[in-house]
Amino acid sequence: MNDKENFYITTTLPYVNAKPHIGFALEIIQADVIARYNRNLGRSVIFNTGTDEHGKKIYEKAVEAGKEPQEYADEYAEKFDALKNALNLTYDHFIRTTDEKHIRAAQKFWNICSENGDIYKKNYKTKYCVGCELEITDSELLDGKCGTHPNREIEHKNEENYFFKFSRYQDKLIELYESNPNFVVPSNRLLEIKNFVESGLQDFSISRLKKKMPWGIEVPGDSDHVMYVWFDALINYISTLDWQDDGKEFNEYWPGVQVAGKDNLRQQSAMWQAMLMSAGLPTSKQVFIHGFITSEGRKMSKSLGNVVDPYQIVENYGADAVRYYLLREMPSHADGDYSEKRMNERYSELANQLGNLVGRVASMSNSYFQGNLDQVHIDFSLKKKQLKDDMTNYDFKKYVDHIFESISDANETIEKTKPFKLVKEDENAAKKVLSELAENIRFIADALLPIIPETAEEILRRYGKLILVGDPLFPKKD
């Protein structure tokens, strides 16, 4: 990887049928860390997120609320975009699937796939439960009956749909995975998707009858159909770069890295890749898959009342502490848990180890040397290499662990050298110790810039040429 190359990263687009979820907060924070890290390396970065706004669920929610779907989607898009301030995010693209340019991109994409012979019309059997008055899917069936209405028979209906020739891309997808062992991170997810593709692919439906569900992008040349929301939504990754207009950003930044949850593995690393192949476009550079968050040890659900609201915890602890928690407490490649108790403990950890270190060194430097220390050079190349590896593996937890090793070392050094005593015996020696500590703190703050940007910047501000004393970085909570 060239340090000066352009870098593109995107989250999945959250579906706007509910408020922002802590799980999406995790995803977008991880993407933000990657974006910030790459920017700090000197790369030019595009960081994309946005909202997925079409489909049946949105349509139904809007009707329920007595609103136009667009009006409903507008309100939710705003709620999601507000995460930017709350979590201190640095995305510079926010694509909405109802944006005019995205709609044009989806239709252009459809046309190309169609011209390449990958889209065809087929009769599709739906299962319909009279009790629910809804179509139901195979996974909702229990012993061939609807779970909520087991005494009703399932009706079968025929409907004409457009299909995408997913099956045609089986070999090419396997080739993609085999020639690119880091295509999906972590590696067990690559194995999972490879097994899935090897087990045989079936073409998937990519349209819906407009008279049943009008809230979608019209299929080019067939006004009876709208695109199925998945097909439309995935295209955001390139419509946001103005692919449809042969845009400069697309030409200079695609392909990029995609961050997604484990439930999205299939869509991102197989379906979307096949779609790109069909359209004759380069496949994604890499897909990073994160885990799910449980709350107090249990799956989050409204009925348990344990749903974690990201805005609420940011209000209590601040963006940096929440970022820190999600990045260090969660295993980066697997599921993790959120609990109020752990959040408190992690906050204390920040205050006691990092906050206190910054405070005590600044205080001594000012009392003994009026904040004037010597310039010292320390070789951090080993540590930097370690951190780079962690980031390359998207192992945020290990990355933070490694930084905190340095914080621990610094606190230990103070204990061993006792500059507060040393200054009475040998002023120069004390100055040297403090100068080295200050340089270590600068390194630590620098490494923390992607993780807890606000705090890291404040530390760097205080540890300039003159060391400044300031208020506690993480004030004690009651």
Added chain:
RNA sequence: CGCGGGGUAGAGCAGUCUGGCAGCUCGUUGGGCUCAUAACCCAAAGGUCACCGGUUCAAAUCCGGUCCCCGCAACCA
């Protein structure tokens, strides 16, 4: 026998590929220190490595089986 992941100290995890004293962070307990946000440093306690069996001088690790949890199981965003 659908696919994949997981079960290791009170909590969160590493270690398993390649067998060799069971480790890290947090919490708890005891001691030390006073520069600092009752912070920091040192030490200790705490584990049948889910369970059963096998291979081996030696198993958390390899092999066979069982139980439990999670995601996916295709048109569900």
